[in-house]
Amino acid sequence: MPAALNKADLISVTETEWDKLWTLLERVPEAIVLLKDDDETSIKDIVAHRAHWIDLFLGWYKAGVSGEDVHFPAEGYKWNDLKRYNRDLRARQADLSWDQAKQALVSRNRTLLKFLTGLSEDDLYAGPMPGAKNTWTTGRWAEAAGPSHYRSAAKYIRQRLKQIQS
Numbered sequence: 001m002p003a004a005l006n007k008a009d010l011i012s013v014t015e016t017e018w019d020k021l022w023t024l025l026e027r028v029p030e031a032i033v034l035l036k037d038d039d040e041t042s043i044k045d046i047v048a049h050r051a052h053w054i055d056l057f058l059g060w061y062k063a064g065v066s067g068e069d070v071h072f073p074a075e076g077y078k079w080n081d082l083k084r085y086n087r088d089l090r091a092r093q094a095d096l097s098w099d100q101a102k103q104a105l106v107s108r109n110r111t112l113l114k115f116l117t118g119l120s121e122d123d124l125y126a127g128p129m130p131g132a133k134n135t136w137t138t139g140r141w142a143e144a145a146g147p148s149h150y151r152s153a154a155k156y157i158r159q160r161l162k163q164i165q166s
Contacts, residue, residue, distance in 0.1 A: 002140050003147065007121045010139050010147075014116065017147035018109050021154045025102065028157060032164050033098045041090065044101045046156050048093045049086065050149045051104035054112050057145035061115075061138060064131025072132075112146045 004010035025047070033043045056073060063070045071077075077085045096104070116124070124139035132141065 002143050004139060004143055005125065007116065007119070007124050007139070010124065010143060011113065011116055013143065013147045014109075014113060014150075017150035017154075021150040021157075022106075024154050024157055028161070030098060032160075035160075035164060037160065037163075040087075043157055043160055044096070044098050045090050045093065046153050047098075047105050048096050048101040049089060050153050051101070051108040052089060052093070053145050053149055054108035057141055058111065058115060060131065060141065061129060064129055068131070070131035070133070109146070112142065116142060 003013045028043060036042050060070050060072065073079060073082065073085055093101075119138065124142070125137045127137065128135050129138040129141050136144075
């Protein structure tokens with residue numbers, strides 16, 4: 001279930017979940033950010049992934065409002081290909097440093113908030129996102145790409161910290 005059903009709530013939940021994630025990221029020892037879990041994923045990978053998905057969302061929106069085909073989640077992939085997509089994404093982002101991953105996430109969060117602030121209530125919640133081919137509103141897609149992803153990243157990072165420190 002979405003946490004937000006209007007623009008004000010969407011901006012609020014985005015800021016709240018961002019603050020929680022950033023507070024957690026500031027406590028993560030740099031010495032462990034590249035350690036891989038059983039799925040070959042690191043904390044750095046999770047952070048870079050979240051930044052990338054904001055870009056995907058913004059690209060979907062731009063394509064949809066322009067009347068272009070929207071490829072979900074990306075061209076050449078279907079939703080049931082997410083494990084492969086994420087593995088391919090980790091390979092493409094392998095050379096990113098921890099600082100670059102964090103900066104990308106900071107930048108994309110700012111971009112997301114600017115995007116949300118610039119849209120009207122109707123743009124966000126009056127109907128399905130253009131090009132999405134489903135009933136999700138632009139606001140719901142934004143929540144999935146931003147605050148929901150921030151929440152899941154924080155959950156993953158807390159679990160990894162427990163695993164590594166035990």
